[in-house]
Amino acid sequence: MTKAEILQRVQAGLVLAQTLGDPLSRSWRKSIGPALKELEAEGCIKRLKVGEWIGYALPDWQMSPAELLAYILGKCRVDRETGCHVWAGSTNGRQGPLTYIPGGKPKTSVRRRVWEATTGKQLTTSDVLLPRCGDPACVAFDHIAKTKRGQSQKGKKLTWVTRMRQAIGRKQRSHISDDVVRQLRAFEGTNRQAAERFGISKAAVQGIRSGRNRREYAANGIFTQLIERKAA
Numbered sequence: 001m002t003k004a005e006i007l008q009r010v011q012a013g014l015v016l017a018q019t020l021g022d023p024l025s026r027s028w029r030k031s032i033g034p035a036l037k038e039l040e041a042e043g044c045i046k047r048l049k050v051g052e053w054i055g056y057a058l059p060d061w062q063m064s065p066a067e068l069l070a071y072i073l074g075k076c077r078v079d080r081e082t083g084c085h086v087w088a089g090s091t092n093g094r095q096g097p098l099t100y101i102p103g104g105k106p107k108t109s110v111r112r113r114v115w116e117a118t119t120g121k122q123l124t125t126s127d128v129l130l131p132r133c134g135d136p137a138c139v140a141f142d143h144i145a146k147t148k149r150g151q152s153q154k155g156k157k158l159t160w161v162t163r164m165r166q167a168i169g170r171k172q173r174s175h176i177s178d179d180v181v182r183q184l185r186a187f188e189g190t191n192r193q194a195a196e197r198f199g200i201s202k203a204a205v206q207g208i209r210s211g212r213n214r215r216e217y218a219a220n221g222i223f224t225q226l227i228e229r230k231a232a
């Protein structure tokens with residue numbers, strides 16, 4: 001098989017290496033292998049992993065939505081009773097089922113790819129997909145619930161680590177200095193007076209005074225406010 005013949009095959013779509021010949025054969029070593037290497041070096045084709053197989057495609061090639069869904073389904077165990085497509089590959093606690101998609105990004109969320117390939121729409125970073133059925137490994141489109149970041153957390157009890165992270169984030173984003181926060185806590189007037197005095201909004205005053213915002217944390221993660229209150 002010549003370089004031109006291989007390129008022609010690849011131009012028609014993804015080509016699995018074993019369909020070009022036996023990688024252990026003499027003809028592979030003599031002609032097919034070197035031709036593939038040259039085409040790759042010239043930037044005419046790219047080499048990619050397709051599950052356990054090696055494939056070749058044009059540099060800008062991407063799986064079609066139908067191919068992608070078939071590829072993903074091939075890596076799932078389908079539960080006929082529940083309708084769940086249980087992902088057999090790696091799963092991350094926070095991101096859920098993850099996969100390498102031939103021609104795609106290194107590691108990507110299976111559920112997000114299923115949703116995009118099925119609907120033809122693009123998700124944004126604020127979109128969160130959760131399994132309606134409650135199985136963290138399920139990637140079935142019919143079982144996906146789409147919400148917005150933040151909403152998925154509503155009504156859930158947050159751990160103190162999460163609360164602490166959120167408080168640190170708010171503090172870093174805040175334009176109100178620690179000094180003002182301290183003065184504000186010692187201030188004896190009304191919220192409106194405090195807002196005028198420190199040049200900040202009434203909402204910000206309320207948040208800080210109620211202890212909802214800008215809570216200080218000690219190194220051990222315990223609210224220092226709590227300690228102060230107990231000590232008082």
Ligand SMILES: [Zn+2]
Nearest residue numbers: 084133138143
């Ligand atoms: Zn399910």
